[in-house]
Amino acid sequence: MKQEHGDNGTQKYGMVIDLDLCTGCGSCMVACMAENNVPFREDETDKLKSITWMRVYKLTNGKPYPETDICYLPRPCQHCEGQHGHSPCVSVCPATATDYDTQTGIVSQIYTRCFGCRYCMGACPYHARYFNWYDPIWPEGMEKYLNPAVSPRMRGVVEKCSFCIHRYQAAKDKAHLDGQKEIEEDAYQTACTQACPAGAITFGDLNNPGHAVHELKKQPGAFRLLERLGTNPKVYYVSSREWVRRAGDNYLKTEGPKKAV
Amino acid sequence: MKIDRRSFLSLGIGVAAGTALSPLPWKLTDDLSIWTQNWPWTPVPEIGETTYVNSVCTLCPGRCGISVRKVEDRGVKIEGMKGHPVNQGGICALGLSGLQLLYGPTRIKSPLKRVGKRGAGQWAKISWEQAIAEISEKLDGFRTGGNSHTVAGIAGSGQGTVSRLFSRFLTAYGTPNCFHMPSSADTYQLALQQMNGVSAAPVFDLENADFILSFGCGLLDGWGSPVRTIKANTGWKKANARVIQIEPRLSRTAAKADRWISIIPGTEAALALGVAHVLIKEMRYNKDFVDNYAHGFESYVTDRGEMKKGFRQTVLDGYSPETVARITGIDPSAIILLAREFAKAKAPLALCGKGQGRTPGSLSEAMAVHALNALVGSVNRKGGVCTLPIADIQGWPELTLDAEAAAGMNQPRLDGAAPKSPNCINQLASAILSGKGYPVNALFVLESNPRYTLADSKTVTEAFDKIPFVVSLSSFMDETACNADLVLPNHIYLERLEDVPTPVGFPRSVIGLSKPVFKPLFNTKHAGDTLILLAKELGGGVAESFPWDNFEACFGKAMGDKLKTLQNKGFWLDSEAAAPQWKDSFKTPSGKFEFTAASAAFSPVKIEGDAAAFPLLLIPYETMRLSCGYIADPPFLTKTVEDTILKHNDGFIEINPKTAQAGQLSEGDAVVLQTPVGQARVRAHLEEGILPGVVALPGGLGHTAYDGYIAGKGINVNQMIGPVQDPDSGLDAAWGIRAKLSKA
Amino acid sequence: MDSALIPNGVRRCSLDKFLVALIVVGAVLLWGVYAMLLCWFKGLNQTNMNDNYGFALWIWADLAVIALGGGAFFTGFLKYIIGKDELKNIINYAVLIGFICYSSALLILAIDIGQPLRGWFIFWHANVHSMLTEVAFCLSCYFMVLTIEYVPLILENRQVDKVPFFHHLSHNMHATMAVFAATGAFLSFFHQGSLGGVAGVLFGRPFAYREGLFIWPWTFFLFTWSAAAYGPCFTLLITRITEAVAGKKLVKDNVVELLAKISGWMMTSYIIAKIIDTVYWANVTAPSKGFTLMDFYSNNGFYGIWILVLEIVLGGVVPAAILITDKGRKSPVARTTAFVLAVIGVSVNRWVMVLQVMAVPVMTFDKWALYYPSWQEVATTLLPVAYGIILIMISYRYLPIFPQEAELNPVE
Ligand SMILES: Nc1nc2c(c(=O)[nH]1)N[C@H]1C(S)=C(S)[C@@H](COP(=O)(O)OP(=O)(O)OC[C@H]3O[C@@H](n4cnc5c(=O)[nH]c(N)nc54)[C@H](O)[C@@H]3O)O[C@H]1N2
Ligand SMILES: Nc1nc2c(c(=O)[nH]1)N[C@H]1C(S)=C(S)[C@@H](COP(=O)(O)OP(=O)(O)OC[C@H]3O[C@@H](n4cnc5c(=O)[nH]c(N)nc54)[C@H](O)[C@@H]3O)O[C@H]1N2
Ligand code: SF4
Ligand code: SF4
């Protein structure tokens, strides 16, 4: 695997999602919506206009009954590093409204600067970016539950999973106040990771040998989505099923994914 | 001065240039973009101090510990409570959406009295005093007229202080017609009564089992306490335990299982007996348990001196793999393999209760599965099926049954069941419509939505429409509340004090404390207080049975010395008592585990419809993304529903491409689904993961009440499936219904 | 009634006829304006774009219109830099068409973005790595150049010209036009290229992605080249249409043939490059990401290999072949057919590089996404067309656009 995450003193937050454990329950999706003030509408069945920073895809092996198999694949933003931080989306944004933070490896989004050209959406092969086609409206009274740590977005801008960056900021502030240099692994955890009843998502600093993700990403059967494009994502998946690993990338007939030993 | 063309133009150009060079346009441009960044119609949440309050989620029978994040007095997020014995910090998608129910548009904001036609949605706000007065006047009238038994009550949960207050109220008032919604746990409980000889709740030591043979249990689709079961599954994966899922549809559970074995629906008990056959034939059963602690395995002589064929011979004679293969559609070799694996495991566990276990199901099936557990000794031991005694409330005074009440309680029950047996609410509607027996003059509904959740909605609706006085204690404008005459809104779970007893199937006694995390948002009242007020107003034995000033006082008495622990920790967990030894476990007449005759007999449930007119089988299925019980999907949850289940307002029926081809249907086609009890328009969704000939509909759609975020979307599966009374338990045992599809 | 405004020595239709035509086209314009206002006030939910189609009909219209408007810079380049003096007889019209195309492009962009009032952030918070930044800067600058090139034309109106200031201004501007033409050509090379770069840099989209030279993917050069090659065809096609509508010859055949010949040879070289690019992409670039050529052209209800054939053969090889042969160029029918095919060819290229890029699934579990524009999108796309026709009508009526008109159509 080229472009491994090197150990150079900075953090590289990332995830390892165990697809053998994920049940497709949708907790991560809702945890994210609730944490990040994601708006909703009466009809959310047009999935091409439905904002889900975390989206759980249903994959099938394409075989007929009874050989059919299903796997669920949760897809947050992959926080692609590309080469030297040139994520597919960050490098194309004309207004620098989305940014690759080399300190944390988080791809952030500045809603108030984004002017809605949607070039970044075209650039992202994971469909991780969502446009606010509509004004976000909460039914009367429901705006009470909005989380003040995350600003609601206005119509006409793009949004996406932020790795719950407000939690990072809070953890950093707290570490600073407590006189700690480093943010503890459990001091910064994303909402989806926390909620997952199956414990399928592990989040942490891929660079830090003390964090679980550091070893988990090296498991046999670990892969990243569309690795061959050079997007260099920081979300790893693990599956013991060969067809699932094959579904993670495009392969010619003669090729195939790495073997899980 | 004369303005000629030239000077006019120069002036114009000068003004334009001047303006352009002045700060004005730049300031304006900047201000405009700042305005777009602060559009007044995009809300800005207020900041403030953040606190966390622990409580319990009761949106489903899971009863998970939750931690509510508040900013000042606003709730901003519900999370799983770390260290809670049930859910260990995990939380499901419905639980996460709780604040949308708290602040949502379907809350009932004050007591309401119907002013228009029933169901027309015309209400007058009334005071609590007036509401209580009107109800007690009616109730008093029935009671003095000797008609107290014509009042019925339905409460979703049969447990917890409020539920018990409810049944206490109805008893003291004088009606035997107190119903709660039974589930598969009730059926398993009946199996335990006959086979273990104890009256206790069945509990499953999932965490310590290493081979799970699931007869259609939606282990990852909300079976048992949903988060706990999903966590157990993670434990199984990590410990290399194996999960075998038996069901006709590739559910999430089947997909994640180590093996999915598709089966003709309704034949699960036959498979259990087929597995038992192999275990016995190959001598792979637990000889210690069967020889020393069980009765009825070998042939035996009854008290009357009759010779009875034992479990062993019955199963050997009737359920060879070949026979079972014909019944179930499963290969004989697969049955043999399954049996061998089951026997080889250290802690094998067979489970039943289809989907989320909402339908009680067939008693003989539960017994066959329980017998299978007994054959391998997985009863009352680590990783097996255990029993948990159901504690009675100690701190309350004896109930006073005055003369009127005693007379009422002597009347037969509407469902025709014996006074102590589980209530057969599935018989309620047909009993009302049949006109035999006595009429129902009033119905009280607490924490349930029978108009939506009871099978055969059409009949239920007709029956309920005949009841002249319906009172709902719901917090939400659900289908039942919409069609009530009076609504006395309860606080919702986040606003009220309550004890939440052990979740279904959980192996240790636990009580969660539901706390008023928020001051009530509206003019609602705790259902416990409503009942106490009503009792006082009614006077007599009813008032005497309710000696407390308010619910809090009554609750304190009910919790007794557990109250302190509850308040300190948020939950009370019983010390881990070792399961009784086999020799002390069974309270049957023989003192041993009883292999009953019923446990060795496959008696298929006769589902409705004849095969010629209805060539297909319709089965309901449940998913974590659709709440199909007394709570309707909040907007967040509906947002997670795939577009192959719901598209705009169209619901989809799952169908195998082969079946579709036979009916010349393709993906997305509009079809008419017909069953003996209902008809509806749906669209076809082709899925390879379902047995040909079987079609499936999800529960939780097709609401007509609540709000625009859920109402009118898809169809209610309960309107398509009628109840089938189990001959052994009287409970609803329908696992589906015959159906046909035609192109719309 | 308006005869005082009409250039000397030419004949125009009656004012009534002119006004009726204006009203008809104006109605389309108003429809477009209405749709535009809907998009601005209600937001882009008025369109059928979605999260898979961040770029859709408008961006295609934008790219197409800029490619077609390429006639302005390339003709200017030929006339002022290379010194093909005959082209002075068509340069005015090329500039006008360019002006229309580019102003339309800017208008479309202003409707297309989700936050039009913040559109200027593209300049203020410019990201130098983004092709779109390059597009925005060059496009705006070139539009100013085009305005400067168009203004002297307006000043040549009989009445305006009477004002001594404007007369001199016009004269001086003409004298310096070569400088602007050079600037314009330079800017155009870049923004046409960066528009190509917009798709070519998308390394997450194997259908669009191309390797290249330094920071520029091959599409960068192919776009510039194709705009230079196909743009003049559009100028010539519009000229032909204008002649048909006016019912008279406006530009002499030798001028048309010269421009057509240059265009033909440009197209020939372009299409060879494009074929090489396609072959390399299909055999090397895409397979390295796990895709075969046919992955991009199968398993969906619209995009088949036919679109590649349409673009390259019918819209490239054929018109190029017609225009580089003497016989083809000299036959008005063959020539006009070539113009039409060329316009189709370059439009299909831009379509494919915008819409098919969005349609092709990249994740293996993605589906092809097809999209149909809403009426609001169609109306706002027709808006610039109507606006262009109106501007042409007015300019043609009141400005001496075609220097050879009087000579070719003497007024008795
Ligand atoms: N506070 C609160 N609690 C709730 C709800 C709520 O809205 N608020 N919702 C309720 C709903 S809808 C559901 S689905 C439930 C689950 O409500 P239930 O289905 O009623 O209860 P379970 O948790 O499934 O446990 C059922 C088992 O408990 C035992 N049991 C219960 N009551 C009695 C009894 O009176 N006598 C005997 N002998 N055994 C009994 C039986 O063995 C039965 O199998 O959760 C309920 N819990
Ligand atoms: N077909 C079918 N049968 C079922 C089930 C099912 O989902 N489908 N579920 C089974 C199970 S496990 C159970 S426990 C029962 C469920 O019990 P049911 O009687 O089927 O009723 P539910 O749909 O659970 O609805 C309970 C009602 O309580 C209302 N409610 C919610 N919160 C509150 C509150 O705080 N206070 C008050 N007063 N009302 C409230 C809801 O709006 C709803 O109307 O039915 C059982 N049987
Ligand atoms: S919450 Fe966990 S188990 Fe559920 S869908 Fe998300 S990752 Fe999968
Ligand atoms: S997943 Fe998409 S949005 Fe996220 S960093 Fe990668 S390209 Fe950007």
Ligand code: SF4
């Ligand atoms: S939509 Fe916003 S974030 Fe995306 S490229 Fe355009 S300005 Fe940047």
Ligand code: SF4
């Ligand atoms: S990391 Fe945070 S923002 Fe991203 S999907 Fe998870 S909850 Fe949502």
Ligand code: SF4
């Ligand atoms: S599983 Fe049930 S109790 Fe637990 S959080 Fe979900 S809805 Fe609440």
Ligand SMILES: [Mo]
């Ligand atoms: Mo229940």
